[in-house]
Amino acid sequence: MTSNSTASLSSDTGPTSRDVLALAWPMTLKAIILHGTVVIDAYLVSALGETALAAMGLAAAVAGFVLGAILAFSHAMQIRTAQVFGTGDQIYVKSALASGMTINLAVGSVGLTAIWLFGGGVIGTMAPSEEVASLAWNYLSVFSIVILGEAVGQCLSSYFNGCGRTRLPLYSFCLSLPINVFSSIALIHGLWGLPALGITGAALGSAIAIVVQVGFLLFQLIRLDRGLRHVAGWRRGSFKASLSQHVGFSLPIAATFFSAQFATHVCALIYARLSLNAFAAMTLISPWIMVAGTVGMQWAQATGIIVAQLLGRKAREDVLDRFLSSAWRGAFIAAGLVAAVYLAVCLSANALYADLNIETRTILLSFVPVLVVLPFPKGSNAICGNALRASGDTIYVMHIFIWSQWLFRVPATALAVLYLDWAAVWVLSLLMWEELIKLPAFHRRLFKGNWKRAEIAA
Structure with a gap:
């Protein structure tokens, strides 16, 4: 450092x-x-x-x-x-x-x-x-x-x-x-x-x-x-004990990432049942969501790193509160930048993808309302999730992610595509609704404040 x-x-x-x-x-x-x-x-x-x-x-x-x-x-x-x-x-x-x-x-x-x-x-x-x-x-x-x-x-x-x-x-x-x-x-x-x-x-x-x-x-x-x-x-007296402690800390975080990857792959397979133009539009926008969304996600991870360091130093609660408030403001600026990138991509669809069918480009343009809103709840949830993980509250965070993915996003995507024949924009909006569903659980836990008193050295 x-x-x-x-x-x-x-x-x-x-x-x-x-x-x-x-x-x-x-x-x-x-x-x-x-x-x-x-x-x-x-x-x-x-x-x-x-x-x-x-x-x-x-x-x-x-x-x-x-x-x-x-x-x-x-x-x-x-x-x-x-x-x-x-x-x-x-x-x-x-x-x-x-x-x-x-x-x-x-x-x-x-x-x-x-x-x-x-x-x-x-x-x-x-x-x-x-x-x-x-x-x-x-x-x-x-x-x-x-x-x-x-x-x-x-x-x-x-x-x-x-x-x-x-x-x-x-x-x-x-x-x-x-x-x-x-x-x-x-x-x-x-x-x-x-x-x-x-x-x-x-x-x-x-x-x-x-x-x-x-x-x-x-x-x-x-x-x-x-x-x-x-x-x-070694920590806890032996390498075996240290390793066991590290595994116990890591497993919920790893499980969260495994679940997210698998859910994304399942949804991508379901998207293939959309119309050809709708599936093409979803395929085109997905990499942009991943790459541009990196800005907000890395901001949240950096916030989590500093929160973890502060907790390790046993920083005062008022210091933690001031820092998280500042980081949160920055997260909303990052979300605004991500939303601007999404907007630019969709509005530039005719120039970027001139060889594609006009219907595909029209579908891309229809994604604008969802994509300009999505980064804000997603960024705020990411701040909460990384702060809670930094305090060791990894199992709670894992449950929020897993249940929102497998009780909502995956079945809702299957229902919307396979049975209700929703338009692509409404299928894409399920990403935003998933973030809105997670938002109360994340923010209520963070505002409760127990994370600020976590014993990192335990």
């Missing part, structure tokens, strides 16, 4: 939205670059034709389950690190880092084992041809290196984020992205004397990039926190 940020956290007035911005902008850029990397990889492989693109998509779908699990536990690691960093207890910091790394490596190893045992059968069943299945398996075999690298890299990125050093993960992505692009191009097409490996070259390019990224993060860890190696002892 920077010295200025540390001083702000420990002062009488406490941190403000400026401190959130200092943490949030690198996290936001990193998330956007991560999403952009997927688009770039698909673009590079598209030059090989539809067969290669289908093989990559199939392999990515299989690998995505393992990567999603790694990301879910890494998010829990980020919150835990922020809590223990706030305590200043080096034994606690070392225990959290070792536990988080152990969990990520275990998840990655179990995932890879499952892929090697069952991945071939899954790919063979889902692939439209033997050629696609063979290419997908070749890609996935090399991509296994990326999965192991992400297990380490995401843990280290979450550790640095939790410590307030959010620029380091961003720098690692800025370093690895051009390496990924140029090495993939060279290995796909056999440039500069290298072999032309086709789709396997794209996976190898990603593997080279992740090795460089992890190497950079490990170098920064040794440079900044080499003293952790000499810290004696």
Whole structure:
């Protein structure tokens, strides 16, 4: 963490939205670059034709389950690190880092084992041809290196984020992205004397990039926190006890992310039953919702990091109240920016997607009323959820997410699309109604105030 940020956290007035911005902008850029990397990889492989693109998509779908699990536990690691960093207890910091790394490596190893045992059968069943299945398996075999690298890299990125050093993960992505692009191009097409490996070259390019990224993060860890190696002892007396505590904290957060991903995939499958133009419009707007929404979500995560650090330092309740009020105001500004992006995309549909049917573009324009409202309740709920998670209230947050998804959004989407034949705009509005349903439960819990008295060091 920077010295200025540390001083702000420990002062009488406490941190403000400026401190959130200092943490949030690198996290936001990193998330956007991560999403952009997927688009770039698909673009590079598209030059090989539809067969290669289908093989990559199939392999990515299989690998995505393992990567999603790694990301879910890494998010829990980020919150835990922020809590223990706030305590200043080096034994606690070392225990959290070792536990988080152990969990990520275990998840990655179990995932890879499952892929090697069952991945071939899954790919063979889902692939439209033997050629696609063979290419997908070749890609996935090399991509296994990326999965192991992400297990380490995401843990280290979450550790640095939790410590307030959010620029380091961003720098690692800025370093690895051009390496990924140029090495993939060279290995796909056999440039500069290298072999032309086709789709396997794209996976190898990603593997080279992740090795460089992890190497950079490990170098920064040794440079900044080499003293952790000499810290004696473990939290709760043993590594096993520390690991057990970390797992107990992480599981509800990971379950929340698993549920959200699965619910989103189920709804996407249901959207396929819409009319062709409506489904095309939903397919087009979904990436924009994900990418632009990153601004608000990363603001909320940065808020949660600072709340966790303040709770670890046993900050006064008035300091916590002032900070959260400031962060909340910033969240509404972020929501306004996101709404402006959504508005611009929809109003520019005729220029952005000129080759599409006019009905599809008309449906995109009809999304405007929903999209300009959605970021505000979503951003406010995200502030509540991350603040409550920072205090350790993870199970309550998990219940809000899971029940709103599986008792409302998924069945309501199925009913609206499969039986009521709703227009696409009303189907999309279910995302907003889900946030409005969650809003009272989140805000009532936060305003109750018990989170401000959480015992982080327990």
